[in-house]
Amino acid sequence: MSSVHDWTPNNPVKENRSGLIGKPVDRYEGPLKVTGTAPYAYEVQPPSPPAYGVMVGAAIAAGRITGVDIAEAEATPGVLVVWTHLNAPPQAPRGTKAHPRSSAGSRPALESDRIFFFGQPVALVVGETLEAATAGAHRVKLTYAADTPDVDFRASLDRAVSPSGEEDIEVGDFVRGFTSSPIQVDETWETPIQNHCQMEPCASTVWFEGEKCIAHTSIQMVKPAQHGLAETLGLPRDDVHLLTRYIGGGFGGKGQTYDDLILAALAAKALGRPVKVAYTRQQMMHGTIHRPATVMQVRLGAEKDGRLNAFSMMTWTHCHREGNFTEHASNFARALYAAPNRLTGHRLVKLDLPGAGPMRAPGEASGTLALECAMDELAEKLGLDPVELRIRNEPETDPENGRPFSMRQLVRCLREGAQQFGWDRRLPTPGLVREGRWLVGMGMATAIRGNFLLPAKCSFTVDADGVITVRQGMTDIGTGTYTVLAQIAAETLGVPLGHVKVEIGDSEFPPAPGSGGQFGAATAGSAALAAGQNLRTAIAELATGDEASPLFGGRPVDVTFQDGVIAIENRSETLASLISRAAPEGLTVEGEIKPAQDAREWSQQTYGGHYCEVGVDPVTGEVRVRRMLGVFAAGRILNAKTARSQLTGGMIWGIGSALTEGNAVDTRYGSLINQDLAQYLAPVQADIGDLDAIMLDEVDDKANPMGVKGVGELGNSGAGAAVANAIYNACGVRVRDYPITPDKLLAGLIAKGL
Amino acid sequence: MKTTIHVNGEARSLDLDPRTTLLDALREHLKLTGSKKGCDHGQCGACTVLVNGVRINSCLSLAVMHDGDAVTTIEGVGTPEHLHPIQTAFLTHDAYQCGYCTPGQICSTIGMLSELSAGAPSQETPPGAAPVLSDAEIRERMSGNICRCSAYPQIVAAIKDAAKVMA
Numbered sequence: 001m002s003s004v005h006d007w008t009p010n011n012p013v014k015e016n017r018s019g020l021i022g023k024p025v026d027r028y029e030g031p032l033k034v035t036g037t038a039p040y041a042y043e044v045q046p047p048s049p050p051a052y053g054v055m056v057g058a059a060i061a062a063g064r065i066t067g068v069d070i071a072e073a074e075a076t077p078g079v080l081v082v083w084t085h086l087n088a089p090p091q092a093p094r095g096t097k098a099h100p101r102s103s104a105g106s107r108p109a110l111e112s113d114r115i116f117f118f119g120q121p122v123a124l125v126v127g128e129t130l131e132a133a134t135a136g137a138h139r140v141k142l143t144y145a146a147d148t149p150d151v152d153f154r155a156s157l158d159r160a161v162s163p164s165g166e167e168d169i170e171v172g173d174f175v176r177g178f179t180s181s182p183i184q185v186d187e188t189w190e191t192p193i194q195n196h197c198q199m200e201p202c203a204s205t206v207w208f209e210g211e212k213c214i215a216h217t218s219i220q221m222v223k224p225a226q227h228g229l230a231e232t233l234g235l236p237r238d239d240v241h242l243l244t245r246y247i248g249g250g251f252g253g254k255g256q257t258y259d260d261l262i263l264a265a266l267a268a269k270a271l272g273r274p275v276k277v278a279y280t281r282q283q284m285m286h287g288t289i290h291r292p293a294t295v296m297q298v299r300l301g302a303e304k305d306g307r308l309n310a311f312s313m314m315t316w317t318h319c320h321r322e323g324n325f326t327e328h329a330s331n332f333a334r335a336l337y338a339a340p341n342r343l344t345g346h347r348l349v350k351l352d353l354p355g356a357g358p359m360r361a362p363g364e365a366s367g368t369l370a371l372e373c374a375m376d377e378l379a380e381k382l383g384l385d386p387v388e389l390r391i392r393n394e395p396e397t398d399p400e401n402g403r404p405f406s407m408r409q410l411v412r413c414l415r416e417g418a419q420q421f422g423w424d425r426r427l428p429t430p431g432l433v434r435e436g437r438w439l440v441g442m443g444m445a446t447a448i449r450g451n452f453l454l455p456a457k458c459s460f461t462v463d464a465d466g467v468i469t470v471r472q473g474m475t476d477i478g479t480g481t482y483t484v485l486a487q488i489a490a491e492t493l494g495v496p497l498g499h500v501k502v503e504i505g506d507s508e509f510p511p512a513p514g515s516g517g518q519f520g521a522a523t524a525g526s527a528a529l530a531a532g533q534n535l536r537t538a539i540a541e542l543a544t545g546d547e548a549s550p551l552f553g554g555r556p557v558d559v560t561f562q563d564g565v566i567a568i569e570n571r572s573e574t575l576a577s578l579i580s581r582a583a584p585e586g587l588t589v590e591g592e593i594k595p596a597q598d599a600r601e602w603s604q605q606t607y608g609g610h611y612c613e614v615g616v617d618p619v620t621g622e623v624r625v626r627r628m629l630g631v632f633a634a635g636r637i638l639n640a641k642t643a644r645s646q647l648t649g650g651m652i653w654g655i656g657s658a659l660t661e662g663n664a665v666d667t668r669y670g671s672l673i674n675q676d677l678a679q680y681l682a683p684v685q686a687d688i689g690d691l692d693a694i695m696l697d698e699v700d701d702k703a704n705p706m707g708v709k710g711v712g713e714l715g716n717s718g719a720g721a722a723v724a725n726a727i728y729n730a731c732g733v734r735v736r737d738y739p740i741t742p743d744k745l746l747a748g749l750i751a752k753g754l
Numbered sequence: 755m756k757t758t759i760h761v762n763g764e765a766r767s768l769d770l771d772p773r774t775t776l777l778d779a780l781r782e783h784l785k786l787t788g789s790k791k792g793c794d795h796g797q798c799g800a801c802t803v804l805v806n807g808v809r810i811n812s813c814l815s816l817a818v819m820h821d822g823d824a825v826t827t828i829e830g831v832g833t834p835e836h837l838h839p840i841q842t843a844f845l846t847h848d849a850y851q852c853g854y855c856t857p858g859q860i861c862s863t864i865g866m867l868s869e870l871s872a873g874a875p876s877q878e879t880p881p882g883a884a885p886v887l888s889d890a891e892i893r894e895r896m897s898g899n900i901c902r903c904s905a906y907p908q909i910v911a912a913i914k915d916a917a918k919v920m921a
């Protein structure tokens with residue numbers, strides 16, 4: 001049985017003799033990315049000229065297709081194939097797992113006349129050129145029998161029920177604790193649907209080599225994509241070779257495959273030539289998952305000294321009628337602040353909206369927008385500094401289940417952030433600081449995000465040149481996976497970084513769970529460390545058993561690895577000389593990581609504190625983020641440069657959530673109103689002021705053998721609340737309906753007579 | 755339609771469907787896939803290239819409109835072996851994550867720096883003054899290039915650094 005204690009012994013990452021672990025080295029694949037030579041899925045050059053597929057989306061949200069006229073589309077010059085549900089090739093019924101251990105079942109496209117959401121792909125047109133296919137797609141004529149779509153989330157709250165298999169969690173007696181508390185906050189926050197808006201729309205390039213399907217796609221998780229495609233096509237899993245080497249952003253939205261992959265594969269098979277299919281930006285909005293809207297009620301009951309006596313957070317949210325995703329916005333709060341009486345839970349309603357799913361920091365991203373503002377409101381009622389309020393409610397152990405924390409440096413994050421940001425200059429009374437036309441205010445919030453470890457494998461090969469090749473069915477969605485794997489390999493084998501090659505994003509490599517839930521670096525990296533240690537052992541045994549080696553006869557455990565040289569004391573040779581002589585074909589070993597079975601005996605999170613200064617224009621309601629600082633504690637940092645980028649990127653996502661991002665539902669049609677990047681307002685350069693992230697020293701030995709934790713989502717958690725709290729401090733208006741757009745803020749300012 | 759475009763210093767003759775955008779001509783016909791398609795609607799900047807030295811969104815322009823024009827794409831800016839100073843600065847400052855907006859950011863930077871040195875004002879330029887390469891000017895002038903990974907602070911740092919090297 002595996003235990004976190006198995007991770008106690010020293011290892012090359014912990015020893016860090018070459019100092020590569022943590023070093024802010026440039027990205028491994030950076031030279032390709034900055035020169036435009038990294039091929040993303042749509043850009044992979046197939047062996048022969050591809051045909052181009054363009055999808056058509058449904059014009060209703062619920063109902064049936066009653067009429068199909070593809071004659072004009074088929075007659076369009078250059079069009080090769082037009083498919084709807086009537087003539088699409090057969091596929092395995094949805095959910096089929098012909099192979100019982102497949103990590104995903106069949107996901108047929110153009111499945112039937114049923115429409116489940118607006119924009120659902122309902123036709124595919126393949127043409128000789130993109131222009132021909134696009135013209136053909138415009139000529140596909142479908143008629144529908146539309147049902148009245150059930151899409152109004154806010155009107156459906158009464159129907160929401162606990163997600164299946166879940167119950168509210170109550171500790172103590174919340175109602176009694178709350179009603180007997182002298183100071184109370186009871187407020188409700190709303191967050192809208194958000195879209196991932198990865199800069200690279202989902203895309204696939206697929207061809208067949210004999211029976212084998214070669215599929216390049218843009219996906220965060222390799223194995224489910226490979227298995228799902230094989231199941232859909234009815235192929236043995238080994239007949240699908242799925243590759244995803246460069247991915248133009250994922251953020252959770254590419255955790256699953258979409259119809260581009262299935263349709264490209266079906267068309268490639270039918271036409272006997274490579275086919276490329278991409279979602280348009282407009283199709284991305286409906287056709288891929290979104291972060292669902294939430295309504296969150298937070299109730300805080302405190303003693304006069306600020307100690308929480310009762311705490312409750314209830315979240316209402318929605319998912320697709322056929323889905324079962326819950327935005328668990330109350331979950332993180334269970335581990336955050338001490339309070340003897342606690343009540344948390346979720347209510348879910350199923351609607352005819354497109355699929356809801358995970359988006360960067362699912363749960364925390366929405367939930368902190370409520371709880372961390374509620375704490376700000378409580379601090380004000382108490383006349384207590386918001387930082388001090390959080391410190392007074394810092395628990396000794398997990399406040400819900402009493403488990404010890406594996407490592408918790410929240411208070412240190414908050415204190416260091418306050419000091420570095422100049423928090424002491426904040427005036428607690430809102431609206432007192434004016435600079436020209438701007439009202440200026442400061443706000444802060446806590447960041448928290450769970451930490452996870454999943455099973456993964458990895459292989460290491462050393463060749464006759466002493467070059468180490470890392471292979472893993474892992475992905476890099478901009479997170480830095482290539483780079484940290486190279487650092488771990490170089491450090492573990494004692495070779496220069498330039499002697500490491502990293503090959504990932506390939507279903508034929510040892511499997512890893514991919515990128516998501518900020519588990520990527522810890523999971524993939526721990527498997528790489530294991531592979532590296534196994535390769536060290538193999539090399540040491542080879543050298544000490546090879547009569548031609550100066551290390552011959554020594555003990556394998558005494559072999560050291562440094563600068564490409566293996567040595568036992570003063571006997572040494574280069575790695576290249578050993579391998580070229582004793583294993584000229586190279587040496588390959590695998591390594592593996594599994595979660596420890598006792599890992600759940602500890603409460604394990606990553607933490608941080610956000611500090612933000614905004615300017616509010618009381619005449620226009622415009623908000624400018626002037627300064628923002630995050631201080632984070634997330635275990636050992638593998639690469640100070642790429643980790644900081646992930647954290648600052650997450651913080652900027654928080655700014656977007658607070659100020660601009662959201663998609664409204666057109667309840668008449670069940671469509672999303674913002675259908676492109678001009679209407680869906682992701683932050684741009686001018687929205688961001690001086691912004692930085694600092695990482696505290698930390699090693700969490702309960703996390704994995706390296707003591708690292710994730711950072712990809714932590715920066716997003718709490719960031720938006722710090723902005724919202726700063727807005728209140730600037731102008732005295734609380735907007736609890738995100739995003740805090742000028743119209744909402746102005747209404748509040750006018751109501752206050754400002 | 756026959757069109758000749760001078761791409762990265764080379765005359766490229768193409769026979770194109772007139773509906774082909776400059777972006778698709780580059781990506782699908784010339785296999786210069788460094789220019790990215792993020793929106794195809796002039797909203798993201800991922801497709802930014804330089805036409806006769808001026809930055810444009812190549813998705814918003816038909817290829818046949820560029821007969822005789824000189825187009826510089828990211829492939830003409832530098833190669834992995836010979837990086838342009840802006841590319842080096844993007845590497846050093848980690849001014850990208852997924853890399854999908856990056857070629858557009860870099861081409862846009864080149865265009866932006868020459869607009870700035872030609873004295874073209876932005877909203878951030880005080881009336882009558884010559885623009886200087888301040889953070890505010892960079893942020894304003896680079897706001898047509900969305901980076902969903904949000905490498906914005908790193909991009910500002912990279913541009914300032916590159917401008918120093920190039921001066």
Ligand code: FES
Nearest residue numbers: 792794796799813
């Ligand atoms: S692809 Fe041209 S601006 Fe987005």
Ligand code: FES
Nearest residue numbers: 851853901902903
């Ligand atoms: S680096 Fe990913 S969008 Fe800019």
